[in-house]
Amino acid sequence: MTLDDTHDPALRSWVASAQAEDTDFPIQNLPYGRLRPRADPQAPWRIGVAIGDQVLDLREAAARGRWDAATAARLAPLADGDLNALMARPSAERRALRAALSAALAEGSAQQAALAPAVAPAAAFEHDLPCRIGDYSDFYAGIHHATAVGRLFRPDQPLMPNYKWVPIGYHGRASSLRVSGDAFPRPLGQVRGEGDAPAFGPSQRMDYELELAFYVGPGNARGTRIAIDEAEEHFFGVGLLNDWSARDIQAWEYQPLGPFLSKSFASTLSPWIVTNEALAPFRRPFVRPAGDPAPLPYLDGAANRAAGALGLQVETWLQTAAMRAAGQAPVRLSQAEVADAAYWTPAQLIAHHSVNGCNLQPGDLLGSGTLSGPGPGQAGSLLELTVGGREALHLPDGSERRFLQDGDRVVLRAHAQREGARRIGFGDCAGTLLPAQ
Amino acid sequence: MTLDDTHDPALRSWVASAQAEDTDFPIQNLPYGRLRPRADPQAPWRIGVAIGDQVLDLREAAARGRWDAATAARLAPLADGDLNALMARPSAERRALRAALSAALAEGSAQQAALAPAVAPAAAFEHDLPCRIGDYSDFYAGIHHATAVGRLFRPDQPLMPNYKWVPIGYHGRASSLRVSGDAFPRPLGQVRGEGDAPAFGPSQRMDYELELAFYVGPGNARGTRIAIDEAEEHFFGVGLLNDWSARDIQAWEYQPLGPFLSKSFASTLSPWIVTNEALAPFRRPFVRPAGDPAPLPYLDGAANRAAGALGLQVETWLQTAAMRAAGQAPVRLSQAEVADAAYWTPAQLIAHHSVNGCNLQPGDLLGSGTLSGPGPGQAGSLLELTVGGREALHLPDGSERRFLQDGDRVVLRAHAQREGARRIGFGDCAGTLLPAQ
Structure with missing residues (x-):
């Protein structure tokens, strides 16, 4: 760029x-x-x-x-x-x-x-929705999120041995994607029970996930692949994505094939796609922590290194029903630098996704994975901010949160700024959790 | 029905x-x-x-x-x-x-x-393809397949504790679905290496998976769910699905979010959808093995029990390039009864998929999961037939197979028959593996 x-x-x-x-x-x-x-x-x-x-x-x-x-x-x-x-x-x-x-x-x-x-x-x-989304894939490029969540599920091995090699991802549900302003009921599902038998009912551990939405440009024919140094050409632009998650449903269902109903009830996208071109002034060098392996050749190229990582700040805000009733504005729960949070660039995700011959199509959506910074107040989910629900967040309306409550409205925001460039933003990506039906 | x-x-x-x-x-x-x-x-x-x-x-x-x-x-x-x-x-x-x-x-x-x-x-x-497929979800309802594969990966615990409670499934890739007659190159990808670092190259453990394709009828609005006893209404019909799999890519990538590039390079569907109505004469009682838990109420209803399971016979056939050149017909690798293989009915998959408010849309595709019977010669994948590649299959052209070789053509077939009804079939679901590009 x-x-x-x-x-x-x-x-x-x-x-x-x-x-x-x-x-x-x-x-x-x-x-x-x-x-x-x-x-x-x-x-x-x-x-x-x-x-x-x-x-x-x-x-x-x-x-x-x-x-x-x-x-x-x-x-x-x-x-x-x-x-x-x-x-x-x-x-x-x-x-x-x-x-x-x-x-x-x-x-x-x-x-x-x-x-x-x-x-x-x-x-x-x-x-x-800003475009027709044929397929939605969700990645897991937020390394601090992957580490924090892994620690909750697998204290002995927070990051899997493949994490620093494979841009981990999975297929998501396209039909339940909705644009900002959406409201949806708390999902029902199976959760782990006291004995062998599961319990069934409304999720009690509802969470949000702060992600970027990468939209695919021209894409590739099936059976061909997009080389890493051509991947920027196929990176159309960026939005915000709230990958709402039912943590209790997820914990019970996800072995061995991954998250399914814990995610597919709703995902919320921001209304605007900020183009790759608009983000050009805010690119940053792509750096790997010392001691980490270099990406395999199909994920590493001169043009990709020159294009660099995204320079964006992302934020999560929460407004409870009581705050809304009292005219209180949302309160910020977290903020993070994408360049600190994301282990892979959008171009690397595109090259990886197509390396097996899978065809990407115009308008396809790639979620970044939850973007959490390394520090306190930088985590893009309640699961991390409350350490799996063990430490409550205290809100301005006097209530506390371990997971989302009915009526909670979550707003994702992002912007890019640096010396010598005009600051640009993404608008709000807002969604509201309604009571279970 | x-x-x-x-x-x-x-x-x-x-x-x-x-x-x-x-x-x-x-x-x-x-x-x-x-x-x-x-x-x-x-x-x-x-x-x-x-x-x-x-x-x-x-x-x-x-x-x-x-x-x-x-x-x-x-x-x-x-x-x-x-x-x-x-x-x-x-x-x-x-x-x-x-x-x-x-x-x-x-x-x-x-x-x-x-x-x-x-x-x-x-x-x-x-x-x-017979219809527009918005979303493709792949289930894991073949209990003998899940047990046999689980034994290879987790000898101590072949079936996860959730298996007999949750119709396990995950989201699949819609863009790379193609109709019978398709040919696609052997996928490239990361596989486990000798040390910490993975290897990269064409998959060496290419496999097929014999599945049924269940097509969704009217479906549900997001935020609502399809009750088990209404699910037959939303079950439009059945085809055949080959869920081609790169086992070595899968083994390295699938933790913790499930299969991704090991599947998304290609999936093959039969050209015809046999309607739910046409299959009515071939329904069978839905029975659970003695000692297994009853399905949770949202997966168990009088109408679902009355409609019963599908009565179908499914088969896999293989024709190598050498066999094709010599004018030899495909050889049958396996056959199985769906009622023996599938732990869940299509109606149960539909009710489960929508229980969280996920909207199913007309034409959505639900894969059954690999359908393997309990006996020898009944397994719907090479992974099972060759015990993870350890026992070769011997073919009529004098060659042997542990996994697929370039030029191999896999044909899935199915039919339904019983006394007092006219036998019906599905036509061929054929696909050919080409050399890596």
Whole structure:
């Protein structure tokens, strides 16, 4: 990834709120979401771009703007709500569209008058998932999470012998993915009982998991593989993912084939996909702790090392039902640096996933695994923050948490910032746990 | 499931080959597949019904036949290749369409002249997957397989303590599912090495797994669940599934989150879905071995017990490249009774999968898990037949197998028969292992 004019921190938009210091969506960001006007529930879904506290509606923009033929062709599927069509295109085309949108939204653009009617407040739109997700795979790249959880289950061997070699992952459930704002009932299931027989009922150990969502670009044909140094080309962008987990169901079901119903009841995604291009200024060197093995050759390449790791800060916030009723804002439970938390880069996950000939398709979702930093207050799950439920968290409403309670709302946030670049963010990824049905 | 006129063993079709003793597709079967004429690769996909060695092309049949309004409405999406639309309908509608097709294909039908041009040899069609598969979940319901494999990995505890309580399953990869006739390269991957470091290269322990493919009907909304006694309504039909497995990749990667790249390179499905209705005459009582626990209430219901288990015979056949070159037919490696092999019924798998609120959608695929009988020559994988590669199988071409070799073609077959019913079959589910790329 190289930087271009769209990353210039001095670039300003004619959408005034994009200049706000604390906005997640300055003109340097330009993330994509799938949405439609709340006022018209019959309106077709379309792709929009967040800009300040507004949205550029690409259905309106395609119709009202003046675009060269190549840009018009790229906008056409987006006007119809199909982000996968853009994801399938080469990165050069994705960069060209970004440049066209950046120019159109920049101060002084000749398009301002034509496009102003295509801009409306973000609150005027409802969101769907940002793209069609054919397959969802969830990785386990958070090494401090893997170590902490492993310690609870296997004190003698927290990290498996394969951990530093294999980007561990498993297949997830695509049908129950929902966009931020979702609410879902506490799942029922089997849990370990007193004797041989299990108990059955609502999970008593409900948890969240703070993850990044990596979206696949063009992908590969089945039977071929994506080389590590080509993997950035197939890394479309990033969202937030809450991989809700029922720890008691998981502990009883997961041997020998892994988590299943402990995860498949719901997973929540943020509405916006921040593109790989937007994140270019925030890359960091990919470093391995001293003494750790070098990645195998298929996971190690000059271009991958040059592209580096993601530089992002991630946070978890909690708002109980009582806090909501009292008008109290969510409280932050954790924050972590992704570069500290993730043992593998998105490119390594893509290269690994396809090395056996498995075909990745545009819009496929790769979860990072829970992202926990090495220090206190940096863990991306309650399981870690409460040491398996043994140490309660004390909340501003006077209650305490070992696991989630009904009505709890969990909000994931992320942003990228560094000297000399405009800070960009991801918006909220929020979900609420309802009582069991 | 109750029997009706479509099951009458005396029923004959005006398609002569449907009367052949050994056909898989008498008029009592009527499975659905997605296909198009080989002569016209631009032709749209459509649904067809196998009848003897012919296919009733529902695109042609919808246009040429005389159908009442309700039947015409059910045929319309099938004419456009959309089986999911039928899968989403209540079983009463699925039964009504089966009755209409049975009547139209029966000897003496007034539709014979109109529909004769809609019937063409099966060999004249190419197949796609029979439906859109949103999510693929793979279960582990074959108890003799689970015991035999468990013995290889964990001699002290072949079956986990959860096995007889939880229908163990995990999420599979949907993108690499292909229809019978597929060929794919031997996968590359990490395998356990001599020291701490793994080795990397083509899998040396390639295997097949003989499974049934259960297709979901209407399904459930997320946050709701399918009660055990309603689960048959959501069980659309059955195909064959080869869950190809790279045992050496699996052994190194599967802890702690289960199989991933050891499976996701390819899975092969049979072209035809034999409907739940067609299998009604072959149901058997659902019995648990003496001393085994009764299923928990959410997995146990009067209607489920009345519907019973599937009565099917399944077989694996192998043809090496040398056998193929010499004109030798495949040799049978195993056969087993599904009722002996499967610890859970399809209805139990459906009820379990949705008990946590996970939404099942029309066309979703549930693999049964490898179906092995309790006796010798009944195991549905090489891992079992060769005791983890320790005992070679001797083949008619003079070669031996511990695991699959390049060029090996594996064919899965199944049929249902009993006194007083017409035997029905599934057609071949064939796939070929190619050299690593």
